Amino acid sequence: xxxxxxxxxxxxxxxxxxxxxxxLDIDHAIKKAINYPKITGSLKEGDMVLANTTACTLNLxxxxxxxxxxxxxxxxxGLTGAGHGMKLKYAPNQINVLFAExxxxxxxxxxxxxxxxxxxxxxxCELHSMLVPICAHLxxxxxxxxxxACIITDHGALPIWISKNIKILKAKGLLDSVICIGNAFGxxxxxxxxxxxxxxxxxxxxxxxxxxxxxxxxxxxxxxFGFSGLELGFYLDFCYSQDxxxxxxxxxxxxxxxxxxxxxxHHFINTFxxxxxxxxPIVLP
Numbered sequence: 001x002x003x004x005x006x007x008x009x010x011x012x013x014x015x016x017x018x019x020x021x022x023x024l025d026i027d028h029a030i031k032k033a034i035n036y037p038k039i040t041g042s043l044k045e046g047d048m049v050l051a052n053t054t055a056c057t058l059n060l061x062x063x064x065x066x067x068x069x070x071x072x073x074x075x076x077x078g079l080t081g082a083g084h085g086m087k088l089k090y091a092p093n094q095i096n097v098l099f100a101e102x103x104x105x106x107x108x109x110x111x112x113x114x115x116x117x118x119x120x121x122x123x124x125c126e127l128h129s130m131l132v133p134i135c136a137h138l139x140x141x142x143x144x145x146x147x148x149a150c151i152i153t154d155h156g157a158l159p160i161w162i163s164k165n166i167k168i169l170k171a172k173g174l175l176d177s178v179i180c181i182g183n184a185f186g187x188x189x190x191x192x193x194x195x196x197x198x199x200x201x202x203x204x205x206x207x208x209x210x211x212x213x214x215x216x217x218x219x220x221x222x223x224x225f226g227f228s229g230l231e232l233g234f235y236l237d238f239c240y241s242q243d244x245x246x247x248x249x250x251x252x253x254x255x256x257x258x259x260x261x262x263x264x265x266h267h268f269i270n271t272f273x274x275x276x277x278x279x280x281p282i283v284l285p
Contacts, residue, residue, distance in 0.1 A: 003054045004069060007033070009047040018161030018186055024049075024066065030056040035068040036159055038186070039093055041077050048072045069093070085192070087185045088158070097190040100179075100200050107204055115199050117242035124236045124248045125213040126229035126267060128156060132165050134249065135174040138209050146208040147176045149201040151194065154182030155228035157215030161186050165216075177205055184215060194235055222260065224270045233275030240278040248272075248280060 007026035014021035020035040020043060033051050035043050043049065051066040069092070083098025083105075098104060101111045123134055131150060138146055152160055160166060160180055169175035178187035179197045191197040194212070201210045212235055219228040232248070239246040251265035260266040272282075 002052055003057055004050050004052050005066075006072075007049055007051045007066075009043050009045055009049060011045060012043060016161070016167065018159070021065075022068075024051060026051060026053075026066070028053055028056065028066070030064070030066060032064070033066040033068055034162065036161060038080075038161075039095060039159075040068050041071055041074055043068070043071060044073075083190075085190065087183050087190070089183075095185065097185055100189045100191050100204075101196050107200070110204050111196060111199055113199075113203060115195065115203065115242065117198060117202055117239060117244035120202050120244045121209040122239050122244050122246040123209065123211045124232050124239070124246065125211060126232060126249070126251050126265075126271075127218070128163065128165060128213055128216045130249050131175075131211055131213055132169060134211055135169050139174045143208075147205070148174070148209045148211065149177040149179060149205060149207040150175060150211040150213060151179045151181060151191075151197045151201060152184045152187060153194070153212065153214045153231065154180075154184040155214045155218065155231055156184075157217045158184050159186050160184060160215060163215055176207065177201070194238070198239075220267070224266065225274060227267050229267055230271060230275065233271045236280060237275070237277050240280055246280060247283060248276075250282060250284060252285070 005026055005028060007024040009022055010025050011023040012020055018038055020037060022033050022035055024031050024033050049071050050069040052069050053066045056066055081096060083096050083102060085097050085099040085102060086094050087097055088094045100107050102108060135148055138148055166178060179189045179191055179200055180187035181191045181193055181197045189200055191200055201207050236246060236248055251268045256262055
C-alpha cells in the first residue's frame, strides 16, 4: 500500500518544463517534493496538497522527494491535450496522450510501412546515465549534423520530465528527439511499443543513431535476472535480426563496491549469458 500525507506548499524553488520542485510543511523528515503540472496542475504557495511519501519513508533510491498526488485547492481540472491513448492505465493518475500511431496523428499512415533497420546505428543502454556520453560522442567526435533519437522504455522513471540528462542534452542540441514507449510519457513523441518507436525513429524521422534506454531509477533485487534492464536483451536480439548495426553498452564501474557490480556488472553478464541469442559485438575500454 502506498503512504500519503496532507501537506502545505511552503515554497516553490524550481520551475522547469513539466516539473516543479517544492518545499512542504509536512509531518515527515523529508520536506522536498516534486509536482508534475501536466498531471496535477501548477501549485501556489499556501496550497494544501496530498503527497505520496512512500519512497522516502522506505529510504529508497527513488526517494529524496515526495510526489504530489493532488491539490485540494483545485475543485476541478479540465481535460487538456489531444489523443485517446492512455498511459498509467487504470491508475488514479492515468493520463491521455496522442500516440504517434493514432489516426488523429499526422504520422499515422506512415506506420503502415514495414520497419527497416538495415544498417541503422542503435545503442542499447542499461543505465540512463549512459545517454549523455553516447550523445556527446556522436555529436562532438563523429558529426554534429547527425540526428539522434532516444527511445525511453518504462522500466525506470515514467515521467520523462524528471530526467536532468535529457534536459541538458536537449538544451545543448545533443539530442534531437525523445520517444516514450509503454507507460513512460512526456517525450517529443509517444509510441505504444518498441516496434513502432523504432519505425518512428528509423523510418519516419530518419535519424542517424538511436539510443534505447530507460529513465532514471532502475530496479534490482540482488538476483541473477531480477532487474529492470533485462528487457533490453530482447530488444537487442530483435534489432540484430533486422540487420541493424546494434551495440550494447557494457555496465562497468570500479566505484561501486557491491561485488556483483564491481568491474563488469552481473546485469550485463547475465543478460548476455541468459538472454542474447546472437553474436553481438561488445566494445570494451
